[in-house]
Amino acid sequence: MYFIAKNNKQTVAISDGKKLILLNGSTDNNDSINHFINKLLRLKDNFWIKCTCCDNALLIICALHGKIYIRCKSRAKHDINCFFIQKNIVFYSKYFKPIYSKRSKQFFLYKNVTDIVNNDTDIASIETKNVSCTKLGQILFTILDDAKVNIFYTNSSISVFEQLTLITNAFNDDQKLIAKNIPLKKCYRYLLNDTMLAKAEIFLQKANYWFPHPLEPFVIFTSIVTKITYNSFITKKDNKTYKVANKISTTSHWINLDKSAPYFLAVSAIIGKDNQIILKDAFAIPIFSTRVLMPIESNYERTILKIILSVVNKYYNITIIKPLFDFITDNKEKYRPDFIVIHNNNKIFIEVLGSNNPDYLAHKNHINRIAKPACNHFIAVKAFDLQNNYDHFIYDLTNALQESL
Numbered sequence: 001m002y003f004i005a006k007n008n009k010q011t012v013a014i015s016d017g018k019k020l021i022l023l024n025g026s027t028d029n030n031d032s033i034n035h036f037i038n039k040l041l042r043l044k045d046n047f048w049i050k051c052t053c054c055d056n057a058l059l060i061i062c063a064l065h066g067k068i069y070i071r072c073k074s075r076a077k078h079d080i081n082c083f084f085i086q087k088n089i090v091f092y093s094k095y096f097k098p099i100y101s102k103r104s105k106q107f108f109l110y111k112n113v114t115d116i117v118n119n120d121t122d123i124a125s126i127e128t129k130n131v132s133c134t135k136l137g138q139i140l141f142t143i144l145d146d147a148k149v150n151i152f153y154t155n156s157s158i159s160v161f162e163q164l165t166l167i168t169n170a171f172n173d174d175q176k177l178i179a180k181n182i183p184l185k186k187c188y189r190y191l192l193n194d195t196m197l198a199k200a201e202i203f204l205q206k207a208n209y210w211f212p213h214p215l216e217p218f219v220i221f222t223s224i225v226t227k228i229t230y231n232s233f234i235t236k237k238d239n240k241t242y243k244v245a246n247k248i249s250t251t252s253h254w255i256n257l258d259k260s261a262p263y264f265l266a267v268s269a270i271i272g273k274d275n276q277i278i279l280k281d282a283f284a285i286p287i288f289s290t291r292v293l294m295p296i297e298s299n300y301e302r303t304i305l306k307i308i309l310s311v312v313n314k315y316y317n318i319t320i321i322k323p324l325f326d327f328i329t330d331n332k333e334k335y336r337p338d339f340i341v342i343h344n345n346n347k348i349f350i351e352v353l354g355s356n357n358p359d360y361l362a363h364k365n366h367i368n369r370i371a372k373p374a375c376n377h378f379i380a381v382k383a384f385d386l387q388n389n390y391d392h393f394i395y396d397l398t399n400a401l402q403e404s405l
């Protein structure tokens with residue numbers, strides 16, 4: 001059996017062991033099954049599975065409500081005695097059934113030419129103060145989440161180019177709309193540089209006649225940036241400074257702009273009064289490094305992630321997730337761990353404490369109570385007092401990981 005790429009039909013062989021898992025489905029969570037489920041989840045959007053019963057018989061991998069189903073793409077193409085026609089293969093995964101808060105895929109940017117920095121009730125809540133409240137930010141969070149660059153696998157790191165490709169694919173998702181029937185991809189212009197900017201100017205000058213009426217024509221660029229100020233940024237690739245008309249938004253207003261660099265940035269461009277293109281709004285998310293585009297919320301989190309990586313290095317097959325959207329408990333309470341470290345069946349939540357402020361700690365404590373039942377271990381680390389906390393944190397994390405060996 002093979003995985004077959006939806007776009008270029010390239011195939012990847014499925015080993016006999018994995019094939020056996022595929023034929024049996026599973027309700028339990030052993031190690032190899034979980035790794036395979038993990039793989040199915042990563043591949044499902046871009047790959048089918050080639051069935052063995054007939055040529056051209058394909059299987060779809062779908063994930064729904066915490067289960068993965070293997071289904072015939074078109075039943076007529078399969079032999080009537082095909083195993084997959086007879087049997088519904090279902091995998092249950094306890095790892096990957098987080099229910100995310102409402103994630104809009106429709107982005108009405110520049111509706112009635114209002115400012116892009118509108119409050120967005122879809123993701124803004126008391127519990128998610130750090131999460132962007134701008135529409136551009138909402139797009140960027142959704143894109144990074146869909147591209148899964150917020151997930152780090154210790155035994156399968158991917159290059160910057162591959163990460164950027166995943167991001168581009170997430171922009172090209174037909175379900176993401178900027179208005180009814182207008183996909184977001186029509187407005188996405190990849191990495192920002194002067195050539196792309198000049199092309200976008202011509203595009204925008206002609207866009208008025210087809211762009212949906214209440215919206216002002218715009219395009220979106222992305223860029224890895226090494227520095228941001230109030231309203232300018234420097235691109236990594238060309239080391240060029242670009243000015244933005246409005247203040248650049250970030251994940252939170254209290255982060256140190258210099259220390260939090262580098263960033264992944266989305267910037268919108270429109271046609272200004274003089275019929276020339278201008279960069280209007282930008283949203284910047286701090287990332288781990290210019291090679292690992294994993295989003296983080298502050299330099300504190302970067303430091304903690306570095307420590308986590310140095311500890312988990314000694315183990316095989318560890319997944320680190322930076323959740324970008326809230327999880328919701330059965331009681332409709334929201335929580336969002338700063339990091340999740342997963343090893344075999346062992347789920348470790350890591351909370352990065354950024355201050356000693358009593359209100360802040362009380363709030364964090366409240367969230368911890370909600371989050372704890374969802375994990376095997378909960379570790380809080382005082383990032384602001386790392387000198388005293390460093391050994392303790394390493395000890396706690398190592399101990400928690402030992403349990404899953």
Ligand SMILES: [Zn+2]
Binds near residue numbers: 053057078079083085
């Ligand atoms: Zn078949």
